[in-house]
Amino acid sequence: xxxxxxxxxxxxxxxxxxxxxxxxxxxxxxxxxxxxxxxxxxxxxxxxxxxxxxxxxxxxxxxxxxxxxxxxxxxxxxxxxxxxxxxxxxxxxxxxxxxxxxxxxxxxxxxxxxxxxxxxxxxxxxxxxxxxxxxxxxxxxxxxxxxxxxxxxxxxxxxxxxxxxxxxxxxxxxxxxxxxxxxxxxxxxxxxxxxxxxxxxxxxxxxxxxxxxxxxxxxxxxxxxxxxxxxxxxxxxxxxxxxxxxxxxxxxxxxxxxxxxxxxxxxxxxxxxxxxxxxxxxxxxxxxxxxxxxxxxxxxxxxxxxxxxxxxxxxxxxxxxxxxxxxxxxxxxxxxxxxxxxxxxxxxxxxxxxxxxxxxxxxxxxxxxxxxxxxxxxxxxxxxxxxxxxxxxxxxxxxxxxxxxxxxxxxxxxxxxxxxxxxxxxxxxxxxxxxxxxxxxxxxxxxxx
Amino acid sequence: xxxxxxxxxxxxxxxxxxxxxxxxxxxxxxxxxxxxxxxxxxxxxxxxxxxxxxxxxxxxxxxxxxxxxxxxxxxxxxxxxxxxxxxxxxxxxxxxxxxxxxxxxxxxxxxxxxxxxxxxxxxxxxxxxxxxxxxxxxxxxxxxxxxxxxxxxxxxxxxxxxxxxxxxxxxxxxxxxxxxxxxxxxxxxxxxxxxxxxxxxxxxxxxxxxxxxxxxxxxxxxxxxxxxxxxxxxxxxxxxxxxxxxxxxxxxxxxxxxxxxxxxxxxxxxxxxxxxxxxxxxxxxxxxxxxxxxxxxxxxxxxxxxxxxxxxxxxxxxxxxxxxxxxxxxxxxx
Numbered sequence: 001x002x003x004x005x006x007x008x009x010x011x012x013x014x015x016x017x018x019x020x021x022x023x024x025x026x027x028x029x030x031x032x033x034x035x036x037x038x039x040x041x042x043x044x045x046x047x048x049x050x051x052x053x054x055x056x057x058x059x060x061x062x063x064x065x066x067x068x069x070x071x072x073x074x075x076x077x078x079x080x081x082x083x084x085x086x087x088x089x090x091x092x093x094x095x096x097x098x099x100x101x102x103x104x105x106x107x108x109x110x111x112x113x114x115x116x117x118x119x120x121x122x123x124x125x126x127x128x129x130x131x132x133x134x135x136x137x138x139x140x141x142x143x144x145x146x147x148x149x150x151x152x153x154x155x156x157x158x159x160x161x162x163x164x165x166x167x168x169x170x171x172x173x174x175x176x177x178x179x180x181x182x183x184x185x186x187x188x189x190x191x192x193x194x195x196x197x198x199x200x201x202x203x204x205x206x207x208x209x210x211x212x213x214x215x216x217x218x219x220x221x222x223x224x225x226x227x228x229x230x231x232x233x234x235x236x237x238x239x240x241x242x243x244x245x246x247x248x249x250x251x252x253x254x255x256x257x258x259x260x261x262x263x264x265x266x267x268x269x270x271x272x273x274x275x276x277x278x279x280x281x282x283x284x285x286x287x288x289x290x291x292x293x294x295x296x297x298x299x300x301x302x303x304x305x306x307x308x309x310x311x312x313x314x315x316x317x318x319x320x321x322x323x324x325x326x327x328x329x330x331x332x333x334x335x336x337x338x339x340x341x342x343x344x345x346x347x348x349x350x351x352x353x354x355x356x357x358x359x360x361x362x363x364x365x366x367x368x369x370x371x372x373x374x375x376x377x378x379x380x381x382x383x384x385x386x387x388x389x390x391x392x393x394x395x396x397x398x399x400x401x402x403x404x405x406x407x408x409x410x411x412x413x414x415x416x417x418x419x420x421x422x423x424x425x426x427x428x429x430x431x432x433x434x435x436x437x438x439x440x441x442x443x444x445x446x447x448x449x
Numbered sequence: 450x451x452x453x454x455x456x457x458x459x460x461x462x463x464x465x466x467x468x469x470x471x472x473x474x475x476x477x478x479x480x481x482x483x484x485x486x487x488x489x490x491x492x493x494x495x496x497x498x499x500x501x502x503x504x505x506x507x508x509x510x511x512x513x514x515x516x517x518x519x520x521x522x523x524x525x526x527x528x529x530x531x532x533x534x535x536x537x538x539x540x541x542x543x544x545x546x547x548x549x550x551x552x553x554x555x556x557x558x559x560x561x562x563x564x565x566x567x568x569x570x571x572x573x574x575x576x577x578x579x580x581x582x583x584x585x586x587x588x589x590x591x592x593x594x595x596x597x598x599x600x601x602x603x604x605x606x607x608x609x610x611x612x613x614x615x616x617x618x619x620x621x622x623x624x625x626x627x628x629x630x631x632x633x634x635x636x637x638x639x640x641x642x643x644x645x646x647x648x649x650x651x652x653x654x655x656x657x658x659x660x661x662x663x664x665x666x667x668x669x670x671x672x673x674x675x676x677x678x679x680x681x682x683x684x685x686x687x688x689x690x691x692x693x694x695x696x697x698x699x700x701x702x703x704x705x706x707x708x709x710x711x712x713x714x715x716x717x718x719x720x721x722x723x724x725x726x727x728x729x730x731x732x733x734x735x736x737x738x739x740x741x742x743x744x745x746x747x748x749x750x751x752x753x754x755x756x757x758x759x760x761x762x763x764x765x766x767x768x769x770x771x772x773x774x775x776x777x778x779x780x781x782x783x
Contacts, residue, residue, distance in 0.1 A: 080739055083523040109525045200608045201625035267629055267712075267722050269608040281610075410740035414544070417725060440741060447525035 033311035043069025045339040050085075050092040051328070052077050055154070060352055068346050070339050079406070086111055091331035093340035099136035099153050099325030100217050100397075101405030107139040107327065107449045108401035112150040113330040118341045119149060124349035131156070131365045135396050136325040140303025142234070142322035144398035152330030152348050157288025158390050159213050159323035160221055160310030162188075163295065167304045168195055168205060179386045182318060185222075185251050188284070192260035195283035201384040207260035208284030209273050210252075216408035217323035221397045222248035224321070226313040235400035236436050236445055240430035247313060249426060249433075264413045265420045277301075288322075289387045293361030295379070303380040307386040312394070320393040327365070363387065402444030403437065410435045510755075517749035518632055522742040535749035546752065548733035549757075552703045555635070555729055559642040560698040564691060567649025572679070574650070575657045585654070592647035600710025604629065607637050629711060634724040641707055649694055656690035657683065688773040695769075696762055703758060708732050730754060 049056060049072050061072045075081065077096045085091050091111075097103065106112045119127050135302040140147025169176055174194045177183045183191075192207030212218025219240075222370040223230040228244025231237065240249050255261065261282070262268035270276050273285040274294050278301055285291065288307075295305045310320040328347065330340050347353065349366060357364035357372040360380065364370060374380040415436055481489070519537055521528040539545055574585045591599070607614050607628035615625035623653035628637050660683055668678045684691075723732055734754070737747035 086524050106524070111524055160709075200619045202615060202619065203625075204610065264607070264722055265630060266627070269604050269629075271610070404742060406740040407742065410736050413722070414728075443520070443522075443743070444690075447520070447522050447527050449525075449527035 015320050046071040047093040047336050047339050048073045049094045050075050050077050051096040052440035068342050085421045091333050093334040093336050094328045097329050100323050103150055104139045104144040104401035105404050107150045114148040116148045124345040129366050133325050145396040151327050153365045155326040156322045156325050157290040158320040159288045160166045161288045162284050162308055164284045164288045165304050177308045180389050182312045184314050185311045188311045191344050196260045206282040209261035210255055210286040213323035214409050215412045216405045220399050221321045225316050225319045225398050227316045231400050239432045253419050257422045264417055290362040292383045293359055296360050307383050308325050309390050311434045313390050318393045319395055320390050321395055321397040402441045407440050420442055513748040516744050517752050519745040521744045523744050530552045535746045539749055548730045552730040556699050556702040559639050559702050563642050563649055564694050566643050566646040568653045570650040571653035571657055589647035592645045603641050631724045631726045635726040638727055656687045660686045685774045692769055692773050696765055700758055704731050706731050
């Protein structure tokens, strides 16, 4: 018999036993966490998809099971949860992502599965049928837009375009922008100033919003529109002091300072333009074709809404990039890659893709689905025509793999807010941005190795 | 000797009244003693909490401490150990200290105001009046509204262009104010805390009901005014409750993430729309973790905050030791 048998449990001994119990518990919890996907391919399997309910609602989950025999367990998209799942070695099998900012970032960190071999053998997602926007999901180890494919966009828009409300223009007697030829950024801002309506310190109608999808892609595409590049050739630095980047930065600061539209210094509580534009409280809204899905459901709004080409800088090239390309990617450590790919094919090339294409909420990412884009009603014809014209100017603007969209946005707003209020000069801000953003890029480069 | 042993001197020894015909020899005493059983019962009841505390508090804190010595970003393979590098960087990071200063200012504004408001409400609903129960319920209700809901309500209420607050101002001919932008955003943040002062009210009310009525009656007979009675009898007897509220209030206010909920956008995107006056310490921590992906540095920030809260709590106890009145019997004070 143990000499301590029957003796009272001392506190020290109890704590030691508790610690052992806790350690065992942690190990047990870790073991449980590894049992999400079955690792067996074929019908009847379950895969975990991290997506928003808007992307993959309960009806689609049911339809997936009916069409493929695969059960989808959807978890809400949440970056903190994603990192926790990746860290624990228990990633989802498919993850929602924004191609323009996520693809290079995650691919460089080696957490994404290359999908070229899957594409090569797929009869649904044939490489020759893929729209060039899907190049946002390519990364060759140095540059976005080239090399292996790591994901695919579900639909897309050219996010530098903008919608305008003709009623707001009529009310102020401002000339409509052309639906085929771009106006300059300066002309856009001038119109916004004429269109904005204020009363007793309140902005009753915004002249126009122009915030891009995220600041990283906004600044990169605007600098490209000015004829330059925000990043150095190897993407290891930004330079806001080049004439082109400075021009883009100065324009955006003017936009904020003049308070013609929502910004960090004039927040819109709706969080995005849709409800504000629909309420007739925004004359111009920097959103691409996809917002037509919302506008088209409101007959009155559709009658007065026009889609216009992306503005240009005087003397600069005509560029109309996609700043998003939201879609999905497969983590390298997915436990059920074949089943995940089957759902990938289904989601991007079968019934859900066709439904999206015909809804007007974005341009399909397979060329073969283009004929499904809505074109029956006047609004749809007009919008489609403007969009098709703009597609000729599509290009991929690559961003650095060493900084995330969130990091750029956070640092940009943190440093630029005083300049948005007119309390800091453009040149001083450009220097500060170079300093803080390059520091973050340097850290990212060290992490990538 | 434990309290149990002191109160049960016979435990472990033959009881003097035990029957002589049934000696408790070692051979027949096979089960554990009463003391052992009591110890086991105590630890059995305490163990769920201790295991939970170990798994959910000690382990994450230890993990965060380890992270704070690294450059880990959550996903990249090439992180490395930097020793105290993150702590050294933190010392020279003006953004961190500014954020801490704002959190401190927020605590200085919100804690006294919410305690005063909660106490005033408690005094009010402690008086005999019609519909007292209803008033208590109504005043407590905001405290049970989830913070996310409160954030949405306040965001809409104080929106510059469509909020009710500016609706009132413009109705009376004043210009609208950008409540959710600098410099007013800080005051809206304080208002969200004051709005939920029902929590403090309910604790103060419990304290008020513990104040012996005869003391108030004696004071009234002696001719003391209501204010004097409140100041000299009620407040001293409530001082332990007020100290508790101060300590928990300071901890909660320094750790608040309410600015995030007042931001126009949700999630990490919302970080970018938080006005500078509301960019407090925890927002900075969140930003470093999830926007910049600096898990190591953010963990160091959290550990520094933990130590600072310990120091602040210690200082509060030290500086209030002479003014807090514990209403306990002389035996318990020994």
